[in-house]
Structures are given as structure tokens and as C-alpha cells.
Amino acid sequence: GAVVSQHPSWVICKSGTSVKIECRSLDFQATTMFWYRQFPKQSLMLMATSNEGSKATYEQGVEKDKFLINHASLTLSTLTVTSAHPEDSSFYICSARGRDRAYEQYFGPGTRLTVT
Amino acid sequence: AQKVTQAQTEISVVEKEDVTLDCVYETRDTTYYLFWYKQPPSGELVFLIRRNSFDEQNEISGRYSWNFQKSTSSFNFTITASQVVDSAVYFCALTGWDDYKLSFGAGTTVTVRA
Numbered sequence: 410g411a412v413v414s415q416h417p418s419w420v421i422c423k424s425g426t427s428v429k430i431e432c433r434s435l436d437f438q439a440t441t442m443f444w445y446r447q448f449p450k451q452s453l454m455l456m457a458t459s460n461e462g463s464k465a466t467y468e469q470g471v472e473k474d475k476f477l478i479n480h481a482s483l484t485l486s487t488l489t490v491t492s493a494h495p496e497d498s499s500f501y502i503c504s505a506r507g508r509d510r511a512y513e514q515y516f517g518p519g520t521r522l523t524v525t
Numbered sequence: 526a527q528k529v530t531q532a533q534t535e536i537s538v539v540e541k542e543d544v545t546l547d548c549v550y551e552t553r554d555t556t557y558y559l560f561w562y563k564q565p566p567s568g569e570l571v572f573l574i575r576r577n578s579f580d581e582q583n584e585i586s587g588r589y590s591w592n593f594q595k596s597t598s599s600f601n602f603t604i605t606a607s608q609v610v611d612s613a614v615y616f617c618a619l620t621g622w623d624d625y626k627l628s629f630g631a632g633t634t635v636t637v638r639a
Contacts, residue, residue, distance in 0.1 A: 441625065443626070443627070450634075451631070451632075452616065452629045452630065452631045452632050453570075453616070453627075453629045454629075455626055455627065455628075458626065500568060502568075502570065504627075506625060512558050512575070512577075512620065512622075512625060513575070514625065514627060516562075516569070516570040516572075517569075518567075518568065518569040519568045519569060519570075521568070
């Protein structure tokens with residue numbers, strides 16, 4: 410099956426710094442990538458949708474200047490949390506879909522961000 | 526707007542018991558997809574099943590079975606003869622036919638005790 414990787418799997422950063430999370434589709438071309446956020450014991454909430462080569466579309470309530478998303482190629486999307494604060498600590502999950510079987514989303518293993 | 530409701534927050538069973546997870550959805554779309562995912566403690570989502578709105582046939586896969594009732598907008602999931610390894614959070618999700626944005630339910634935490 411299709412494989413999506415995320416890097417890093419966990420990261421600890423200090424308040425006020427920025428951190429970048431990478432999402433890669435390893436064996437298919439991802440026309441669309443999605444970024445989700447999951448707080449402890451809660452569900453996944455869609456943050457944004459990114460299509461290769463175009464600007465990301467953010468869900469209501471998500472600060473686009475704080476969560477910068479870049480989908481520069483068909484296999485890579487990045488999420489940068491700028492000026493991170495403790496309330497940004499969360500589990501971030503990406504997913505990707507290709508041109509074929511477009512209804513299938515393949516999920517990455519997630520990145521646990523802790524801001525101290 | 527799409528909405529998925531999983532009324533059961535937590536379910537605890539003893540090994541070998543059957544457990545049914547309820548999922549009720551709302552959508553204005555006439556065509557849509559429904560999903561179930563498993564999230565073990567490691568956090569990685571595991572895909573279990575996809576069902577499109579045209580196909581109301583129930584499905585069985587090993588100890589897992591799904592009951593799709595379009596008339597009641599429900600897509601329930603049963604684990605038969607549960608095992609400790611089934612302990613996880615289970616999410617029901619819904620997407621429209623052409624926007625592919627997944628709406629997740631709140632999740633049901635299943636604990637299977639030995």
C-alpha cells in the first residue's frame with residue numbers, strides 16, 4: 410500500500426522558536442496533502458488542505474501566519490509552526506492522496522510536538 | 526456541513542466478548558464515503574474499512590464486521606471475540622464524493638481486559 414512518512418516523529422522546542430514538520434509520500438505522487446491536529450484524548454481536526462504548487466486552504470479558526478504550509482513538490486509538504494507556544498503542543502498528522510483512487514487518504518505516523 | 530457522532534466515549538470489555546461501536550452521520554451529499562480507523566497507543570492511524578454510499582452491503586473481515594444502514598444514517602462496527610490487541614481508539618469518519626475532506630467522530634476508546 411501507499412506509504413506516507415513524517416519527520417520528525419517527535420520534537421521538543423522552546424517557546425518562541427519555530428519548528429518544521431515534513432510529510433512525504435514515499436511511493437506515489439500526492440496531489441493533495443492534509444494536515445490534522447489532535448489534542449490528547451480528542452479527535453483529529455483538519456487544519457488545512459494543500460495542493461501541489463498552490464497555496465494551502467486553511468480551515469476556519471486556523472491561523473495561516475502561524476501554521477505555514479508549503480507543498481512544493483508532489484511528494485513533500487511541510488508544516489512550520491512559527492513562534493511556537495505551549496498551547497501549540499499537540500500531535501500533528503498528515504495525510505496524502507494521489508490522482509488514482511482519489512478518495513483514499515494515506516496517513517503518516519504523526520509528529521508529537523512539545524513546546525516548553 | 527458534515528457531522529459524525531460516536532456516542533460511546535469509552536467501552537471496556539473482557540477478552541472474548543463482542544463489542545459494537547456506534548456511528549451516526551449527517552451529510553447533505555447524496556454520495557459520500559464512510560470510514561473506520563483504529564488508533565493504537567502508538568498514535569498511527571490504521572485504516573480498517575471504506576464504504577461508499579451506494580453500497581449498503583454489510584461486510585465482514587475476520588473478527589470485524591460493519592453494518593451500514595443508510596435509512597438511519599448509521600455505520601456501526603462490531604468486533605467479535607475481542608482480544609487485548611484490539612484495545613485502541615476507534616474513529617468513524619465521513620467524506621464527500623469530491624472534496625475528500627475527512628470529518629472525524631470524537632472516537633471511542635475500547636479497552637479489552639484479559
